[in-house]
Amino acid sequence: MELSMADGQGDAEGPDAETLPDEFVSDREEGDEGELGGGSDGDEEEEEDVDGLASFLESEILSGSSTDDPLDEEDEGENEKSRQVEVDVANNKRKQDLVPDGDGGNGGSEGEQNKRVRRGQAKGKAVAPQIDTGMFSNIPPELFLQIFKFLSSEDLISCTLVCRFMNAVASDETLWRRLYCMRWGLASNAKLRECAWKNLYIQVNDDKVILDKTVADQVSSWKSSRGLTDEAVKGHSCSGNTCSYTQIGDAYICEKTGRVHVVGLCHFSVCDDACREFVLDQSSGLLLCTISGHCFERWLCPDEEWDTYDNDQQQGGVADEAEPFMGSGRFGSQVFSF
Amino acid sequence: MAAPESGDGNNGAARMVTLISSDNTRFEVEAAAASLSQTLQLTILDGGGGGGDGIPLPNVDSATLSKVLEYCIKHAPAAANGGAPNATAVDRAELERFDNEFVNIDQSVLYSLIMAAHNLEIEGLQSLVAKKVADMIKGKSPMEIRRTLGFPDPTPEEQAEMNAHMLEYGWAYE
Numbered sequence: 001m002e003l004s005m006a007d008g009q010g011d012a013e014g015p016d017a018e019t020l021p022d023e024f025v026s027d028r029e030e031g032d033e034g035e036l037g038g039g040s041d042g043d044e045e046e047e048e049d050v051d052g053l054a055s056f057l058e059s060e061i062l063s064g065s066s067t068d069d070p071l072d073e074e075d076e077g078e079n080e081k082s083r084q085v086e087v088d089v090a091n092n093k094r095k096q097d098l099v100p101d102g103d104g105g106n107g108g109s110e111g112e113q114n115k116r117v118r119r120g121q122a123k124g125k126a127v128a129p130q131i132d133t134g135m136f137s138n139i140p141p142e143l144f145l146q147i148f149k150f151l152s153s154e155d156l157i158s159c160t161l162v163c164r165f166m167n168a169v170a171s172d173e174t175l176w177r178r179l180y181c182m183r184w185g186l187a188s189n190a191k192l193r194e195c196a197w198k199n200l201y202i203q204v205n206d207d208k209v210i211l212d213k214t215v216a217d218q219v220s221s222w223k224s225s226r227g228l229t230d231e232a233v234k235g236h237s238c239s240g241n242t243c244s245y246t247q248i249g250d251a252y253i254c255e256k257t258g259r260v261h262v263v264g265l266c267h268f269s270v271c272d273d274a275c276r277e278f279v280l281d282q283s284s285g286l287l288l289c290t291i292s293g294h295c296f297e298r299w300l301c302p303d304e305e306w307d308t309y310d311n312d313q314q315q316g317g318v319a320d321e322a323e324p325f326m327g328s329g330r331f332g333s334q335v336f337s338f
Numbered sequence: 339m340a341a342p343e344s345g346d347g348n349n350g351a352a353r354m355v356t357l358i359s360s361d362n363t364r365f366e367v368e369a370a371a372a373s374l375s376q377t378l379q380l381t382i383l384d385g386g387g388g389g390g391d392g393i394p395l396p397n398v399d400s401a402t403l404s405k406v407l408e409y410c411i412k413h414a415p416a417a418a419n420g421g422a423p424n425a426t427a428v429d430r431a432e433l434e435r436f437d438n439e440f441v442n443i444d445q446s447v448l449y450s451l452i453m454a455a456h457n458l459e460i461e462g463l464q465s466l467v468a469k470k471v472a473d474m475i476k477g478k479s480p481m482e483i484r485r486t487l488g489f490p491d492p493t494p495e496e497q498a499e500m501n502a503h504m505l506e507y508g509w510a511y512e
Contacts, residue, residue, distance in 0.1 A: 136445075136449060136471070136487040138449075138453075139449070139452060140456075143452055143453075143456055143464075143468070146464060146468040147468045147471045147472050148472070149468070149472075150468065150469050150472030150473075150476075151475060151476065152476070155472075155475055155476050155477065155478075158475070158478060158479060158480050159475065159480075160503070161480035161500050161504060162480045162483050162489065162500075163489065163492075163496065166483075
């Protein structure tokens, strides 16, 4: 992951290549040689799934493959701003429906501009999202990680939308693993861990991953047989003490509302935010579900992949532990505080 | 007040070290305060920075260094007490008040502080400024974040990409 971040940084700050440590530059050069045959077509890149970090990095490398050698790039660093504007012009020509920004007229002579337009098309869109102004654009990724530790998932998503560089940093596994584990406890289900923590976090919130299809079907038919819909029932808060539940596979369904609680993610409700069956046993440090009775591993597991996390903890001190949940909105409102 | 490592032979008087900023300004500061920097700590433990020799800090200018040292001097006593287990609530509140005011500064200064705290490895300061920047980001839309952090406005293409992602992540904006 660290290496990936270094690559992302190297490309995102291409114009400032001379200020980067040598390893960043050399990493990129290696990438260039390795991926040279890949070809970089702008339209093709537009179709890529920019959400995935892997594909993001791939596109960065591809875009680098058609970049001139680093020395050339350094020479042109000061022209980066105008070049980016011109890249916009190139892209606009392709789309034929957009008008360049107001400051698009700064772009040098026409002949030079045409040359640069060709360059822009060859490089594809990956060059455009680079940050070339603003103080905080020079912050290395590891420092952005420190900053992002204090953010809620909502704010992190906002950051992923800011630009490709921040997308790469804000998609960092350690951040999302941390959020996931603070929110849901350590995932004990191995099949859940096959996807990235960020996707896992989002998917769980998106109600997509919690149930096997067969169980989901059973739940669905059970709910329709009871006349329960997916509409949330207002004014009801599920509790292991007051509700009765029907069990289907790993799922426990509240017989009054049809809310589903799943062993392994047992405080989770597919219906709305009212489910709070997530209890941290202060004495043992274990997560308990009052419905399924399932007892979780310690929510901060000391041994599995936690080296980075532990470092974060040490650096961040105590103050940041509860901090990511300070956000408001859908996520903030359903967070169990402890 | 003096840190344990400032001891050798300097009965009572706190050992002082000299730090030299990138623009050649010399700062004399208690070793205990400078030792909040992990980077400087080893040098200082080895006896560096005393007497006429200063420790050059080519990556930190004088304005930033004075700000950094302001933090270090304020936090040194608590750090010397090993996280201040016996600190009073008043002391802690005072430090908190100091911290809040300390980061209530221009973005350019904040940026310099982030880099300096990183270079000097001052954990508390790193955390403090990171949290400040995070506070600036919190609750903002991607566009507002761009502006807050001084990024240029998105190109039309970037804007289209952002819009597409907004739809994709629509759940985060309900």
